[in-house]
Amino acid sequence: MRHLLWLSLGLAAVPAQANERPEDPIAWSCFYCNEEERQAKAISMGEGMHLIYTGFNYDLLYAYNVQRDGSELAVERWYPASWVSRQFNAMILHYHPSSGKFYDEWGTFQLIPPGWPSPQSDTMIWGHHVSALHPLHAEARATVKRVLNSGARYAHLRADPYGRVIRFDFQLDGSVPYTVQLKTGRTGLGEMEFYFDHDTRSWEYLRSGDFHTYMQESPEDFLAADGGPKSFSYTSFFEGQPYFMQRAKWAGVKMHGEPIPWRRMRFDCSRMDGEINCFVIHL
Structure with a gap:
């Protein structure tokens, strides 16, 4: 006993x-x-x-x-x-030996975005809404976190009355967080990623992306990592072009040219005279 x-x-x-x-x-x-x-x-x-x-x-x-x-x-x-x-038994279900990472993938994660309905709103929360450039990104992230933190899917993280959560030895340096990938089920909208923060005992925003690239979180994200030119290509079947242009506007990026609906195009972005400019290139 x-x-x-x-x-x-x-x-x-x-x-x-x-x-x-x-x-x-x-x-x-x-x-x-x-x-x-x-x-x-x-x-x-x-x-x-x-x-x-x-x-x-x-x-x-x-x-x-x-x-x-x-x-x-x-x-x-x-x-x-x-x-x-x-x-332990719940977390190992989400360990992927091929990548050496912990992640749980939701095939369909559909939440109503903040500000709905409005001309600037989409029908469901996706990476565009949680990007730091979106004026309502704090509300969108809070909505996603509330669902993740309170839902039954991750009840195992709340199993201990003291709030303790097991860590694996290879997670101690912070390089392998417990991550969730959230997809809306709608073709082309990409995914949002949140990670479990052991300090806050909460799911926190990590990053997101559309079908082609990671979502821009700041004006500098329209450029390459070294500050040089960067191109963003969009195919004809994807609806991401207007959202890209909207994020560019919020970031203070100057856009040159007009897109043609459902036409393949590329946005060539670079810094000119201290300002970030993007040019619409039809393919």
Whole structure:
């Protein structure tokens, strides 16, 4: 019963101060290790409770309690708390070995945009609305975040009463965030990406794009990374040209030429006399 009592208290039996959340548990890799090898790794990590996973499959997460026994360290096999196992099993469903990243993809994510209906509004939120250039981008991002943060799809992130969320060892440097890709289901509108921020315990905006390029978030995004010229091509079947021109207007970019509806075109953008200019080129 000692193990069951400990598990009911959560992963760490360390009391938290008022308004202070206990530290997130970290899962450390030991791929394809057997029990003896897992225990050896736990001992090598020193005293304390350690989580070790042996692969990206269900129920491959193990817990070991390392304590000092005289001059030696002794290890005891435990079972991860239920909320830890729940998070591990849910998150590995979204790990993609081909890219080495965590991401969950929504094929259809349709929300009404802020300001609807209005001449400047589309029928659903997509990357154009959450771009920092859009006057109502804060409201659009807040709407998406509210749905992600409160929905049942990510209830596993709220499974611990203390608000703890498991981290994998290769996530600690921040290079592999837990990401969600949101598509509207409408051809050509691209996708929005949000990531789970462990500090805020909330989904936060990462980036978005249309069918051809990442969404511009500032005037400089109409230029190459080094500030040089950049071209944006749009095909005849895509509806993104007027939205591109609208973002350019919001960014203070000068547009030259007029698009022909449903005609393939290219926007050639460069800095001239200190100002960013884009030229419409029909293809």
